[in-house]
Amino acid sequence: MSAPHATAASPFRQPRAVWAVAFACVISFMGIGLVDPILPALAENLDATPSQVSLLFSSYLIVTAVAMLFVGWVSSRIGAKRTLVTGLAVIVVFAALAGATDSINGIVGFRAGWGLGNALFIATSLAVIVASASGGFSGAIILYETALGLGIAVGPLLGGELGGISWRGPFFGVAALMAVALIATLAFVPDLPRPKRVTSPLAPLKALRHRGLLTMGIMALLYNWGFFTMLGYAPYPMELDAHELGLVFTAWGLLVAAFSVFFAPRLQARYGTAPVLYANLLGLGIVMAVIAAGVTDPTTVIVAVIVSGAFIGINNTLTTQAVMLVSPVERPVASSAYGFLRFIGGGLAPYVAGKLADATDLSVPFYLGAATFLLAIPVLASGHRLLRRAETDTGEAEPVTPTLTPVGTPAPADAPPVIVAVGAHHQAAAVVDAAARLARDTGSPLEVVHVRQTAVVEEQAADTETEAQAQAAVTAHLDRLGGLGVAARGQILTGVGDHAAAGRALARHAAEAGARTVAVGRSPRGPLTQFADGSFTSALTHAATCTVVLVDPDEEPRPLTARSLTQLRSEAR
Template identity: 70%
Template structure:
């Protein structure tokens, strides 16, 4: 099998650009607080583990609310769901900037996570349904937005954080309001789905073995990822703007290898082997951090280089999840997002607590173990990934019906014979 790069990646309808721009701003919210974590902890007299709760509250609420995002969108439509999600982010980002205590910021970040969940699950589906260039092209466009947002977030956070720790929160509120207006004006009205999604649909979808294993691998990977993202800024001991540039360099690598590196590796080695290599490379980088956490140069170089492996992993994992799952892509996205964000949310806080009771080496050593654990989980799903590769043509379109691919996965790799029937019952057919 071979994959050509999408021919229309940068020739998209205005609606796609509007949603992609909103995605960039939304994902800025992930890395935005990185440069200000040490300064914020010092300003508000908080411990590092308390400061990392800004990640935990945001991502855990995002994870839980992913379970209801499709229930909402199937009742009010995708466009309205996107607008509601963006509006919620605007309000809670502004409130976080107005908070006077670390607990207040943590609480408002949780509200931010609610809006983020509504937006993320729906935005991926909106881009996939509207983008030109095939399914793979849509995923790459989405991951490019993710990479640009992650790259820009730390710089914006560093620049505004150099003025005040409140600046990044107000900055996101303003940018998200612009994204809200662009989405409202440029995205056409979306019809209501033919069927309403039940609240239990995402959890029921996880009964599909391939989707469950992909989600479990993503949980382990996100534990590693957010251990680095959420705790590495503390031992670096840099000013907010300096931290911003470090994570900007990291984000640039994420964006480049999401868009360019991942498709080339997939074409040459297939999804499974490319993921094994990317996760193993990430584990090696984390091993350097675990061995030398007090050496600033090692930390800076390792964090920036890790963007190579994170970019590859993000694109190929998202694409594989959408192909393997036998359910509608919004439901698959919600189920997958629920599991993976749980890992990402708990990891930074756990890292802070591990340092308090042990030393700086331990959380990063655990991150090495979880990254390699993700490889092990994916290896048990190898034939499912091969079946997903076989289900795509050279332009990234589905060569087979996605449910046929899922059925093939079930037949080839020990899936429950009734998996498709169970999912169809949830979907109401």
């Protein structure tokens, strides 16, 4: 997070294992949007009603939801790689079977099997990518997010192109591409160590006893109800062929990806998680109401669906981060519990929407979807204080992040300390040693804060390093400094979500500790990456009440200001 590189590390310098899983991620994330362009064709060719076709979503998502409760237990018993490979194999088999069947009921059934494979894959893919990354975990996470965005955007395009040839095309296309990903995963991804402790299959359900997690999960259920109502039924009133539908949902997917990766973190940093979600859910409710009111006008529906991509991208990112902020349980358990409720909402919505559409008219499901978006606002408001406390870390709620964990025996703090922030990087020691010289010159004790980040993407969260690894890194710094006669103490800062949040958390800690100076090294991440998830150094500099300096082993320490930060970003380019 703060290594003294003169140039930014590229997220694309990763081992073949990371690339293999990233390719599989692209294909997996295609799964939902891929079938949207062929929904009308399926109804026409298989003599099925829209409500019958919508069960493709219901079977897929309900099985995914239930499977999310057990994937942690499976992964902890057989290991992440085997779980990943099993999920890929299941997707290959059931996608091919869906393409080979001649009945809508057969496709619905095989999509259920596809959902099982999807749950096994998505529950472990982020963790495998992070564990396999040797080009820096930040780069690996950016690669994962890129794969997600590419899959969401390209899925409808590929579905439209293949669906223009035959409705079977998208299913066989996924099976073929996922088979390639399966072979690459088997060949390039190494065996990963199994967790020391087996996760109970009941742990996700027990975790829902925590008010914060349950509140966010119910909000996600309502949100996904509206979201999948739109995905399942919007293609019909558009009156477009498969190719044209593919282009519409590709434009939608591009907005989802862009607002998820680039804009959601910036809005969160400026306004806070809850206010952005309130406005976003209101915006989605309005968009769905426009679709309902203009359901007989294809142009209105097309424009509204595309615009909804911006709101959905923001919501997907911030909802998951909110879940992780308020959850006092292990990340995988929180992910499974949240995923269960989220996918249950998405699975039930198309089924109910079909029944309503058959009994009334096509506008009613969209009005209900608008209502669920709006109902999610008071649900979120009921947990507002928990989320706000989690973001500001006042210590008034259950254990939340960002958190600071002392390491080793505290050194006497008879003078304001110099705090140095470092991450899991091979040049972290050089940054600490440079900060130690600054502390010695000012007669101050040194505090080493090791930043341990949790990556949050979609409904998944993965720690970039274990607690034991973080403690070992801090202990190594303290032992080395002790040998040099430098008085030092250690802390581990565990953060969730973007780097900017961790920077603000460190600024609060520095103020509470009465720090003289906070020292950081050059960020190894490029300007695009820092724009996407926020800059740790920028957030720290703007929030800190003390001096923030850039330390470099080859240069004199220099204070950071808004102007110097701009210069640093220019140099990184």
